Amino acid sequence: MSEPAVVAVKRAPRRPARPNTRSxxxxxxxAAARALLAVDDEGRNVEEALAEFVPGDPADRALAWNLALGVLRHRAALDEAITTAARRAVWTLDPPVLSALRAGLYELAFTRTPPHAAVDQGVELARALGAAHAAGFVNAILRRGVVPLEGDVSLGFPAWMIARWRSRLGSPRADSYMRACxxxxxxxxxxxxxxxxVAASFQKAGIVLVPAGEGVFRLPARSGRVDELPGFAEGRWWIMDPAAVAVADLVPNVAEVLDVCAAPGGKSLRLAARGMxxxxxxxxxxxxxxIAENAARVGLSxxxxxxxxxxxxxxxAWPAVLVDAPCTALGLVRRHPEIRWRRTEADVAIAAARQAKILSNAASCVAPGGALIYAVCSPEPEEGPMIAAKLGWPVEATYSNEGNPEGADVFWGCRMRRPA
Structure with a gap:
């Protein structure tokens, strides 16, 4: 599974950032601001960018992660506040200035940072990013900007996504899901x-795992670094969302399975662990x-x-073929909030055209009477059930957790059977 190409958005030219050692x-x-600039300017994933920029101090690392992800989750409301206070569109601002404003307003509206400290740090952040020329402007906007906490803009999603999901789920259910994000x-x-x-080993370390399915557990918040948790080095488990597990479990018990578009590899590991x-x-x-590295760590081939x-x-020809197709990844917007600002409604149709080709080619590798499992980490019908329906094979089982506010990624999947 991989994401489609990022749609480029025209924005103000970026001034070369000159680090200000006096900031x-x-x-x-x-670190958070630099990661956000990398997300906007270079199309990078926020987790990847944070891993590069975060400092070594644990408190500063935690602040960077909270600030960067918080800004992405509440960007619509932050930009509304900036537009109103500055009386100009956010895309006309230099990216370092905009990044400093978003970070400062997020702290003012959504954290316990004292207002004077949030304003001061927002100004210093602009200087650190090479935008000392705009220090006075940043100070003024942070002092008079008011972040809206009600209305559609407070949901934290582009208007087209809000309209789509409300039309399909109804406003109460769609809004509940978006607020959970x-x-x-x-x-x-x-x-x-x-x-x-495994649960007992975590218990000894003072961590109580919460059962979330067959062989699946939820980690409590702030459990620590994943690679330092009990059993990781010994290969006793791997990280995987329950929705992705449910898709893998649509594969019947067969001797061999072909995993199409297998990265990042969790489903391959789940199937191999079942003996396939x-x-x-x-x-x-x-x-x-x-995938090979992870498989080696957990002792699977x-x-x-x-x-x-x-x-x-x-x-x-295989008795079972799993296709977790490249998609818009709109089902991952809670875990990866930058996705919601990268996609346009046109991307849904673009992804669907590619998915139809992939599924058709994969279907030719299913043995007569074999199973074909098709899935996407997107709730959009054009990418899921409508693509499967084009194949015309009998559907034996389906899975969907669209609108689930409980913290899982959103997947749609089905198991079809090739006529003998």
Whole structure:
């Protein structure tokens, strides 16, 4: 599974940022702002950017993560406040200035930072990003900007997404889901074997795992670094969302399965842990290498092949084929809030055209009477059920958790059967 190309958005030219060594900006705030600039200007994932910029101090690291993700979750309301106070569109502002304003207003509206400290740090942040020329402007906007906490803009999503989801789910259910997306997504782990033993090892470390499915547990918030938790180094579990687990579990018990578009690899591991011989394929060789590394850590074998499923099928026939197709990833907006600001409504149709090609090519690799599982991490019908329906194969089972406010990613999936 991978995301489609990011749609470029025209914005004001970015002034070269000259680091200001005299700035008193907190290192965590500077890291958050730089990560946000990388998200907007370079199309990077916020987690990847934060991993590069965050400082070593634990408190500063926590501040950077909270600030960057918080700004992305509440960007619509923050931009509304900036537009009203500045009397100009946000896209006309220099990116470093806009980043400092968003961070400062987020702290003023959504954190316990004292107002005078939030304003002072917002100004210092602008200086640290090379925008000392705008210090007075940033100070003025932070002092008079009011972040709206009600109305559609407070939901934290583009207007087109709000309209789509309300039309499909109804306003109460859609709004409840979008407001839940303002909170961090839960982190889950999937156990290779001996769930009781893994839970006991966490209990000894003072961490109580919450059952969330067969061999699936939710980690309590602030449990610590994943790679330092009990059993990680020993390969007893891996991180995977329950919705992705549910899609993998649509695959019936067969001897062999082909995992199309396999990265990041959690489903391949789940299937291999069930005793199946899994062949993982993906367009990205580097992502396949990471699957191999994770499989080795947990003691499983997952051979792989680089393949472009949008261009052609592979030779061979499998009793089961899993297609977790590249999509808009609109089901991951809680975990990856930057996605909501990257997508346009046109991206849904663009993704659907690619998905139809991938599914058609993958279907030719299903043995007669075999199972084809199709899934997307998107709630949009054009990417999920409408693509599956084009194939015309009988549907045996479906899965959907659209509108779920409980913290899981959103997936749609189905299991079809190739006529014998």
């Amino acid at each position: 008193r900006a907190n290192p965590g705030r500077v 303002a909170e961090p997504a839960a982190v889950h782990l999937v156990v290779k074997e001996d769930p009781a033993g 011989r899994v062949t993982a394929t993906d367009l990205d060789a580097e992502r396949l290498a990471r 997952v051979p792989s092949n680089v393949h472009d499923w949008s261009a052609a099928p592979m030779a061979g």
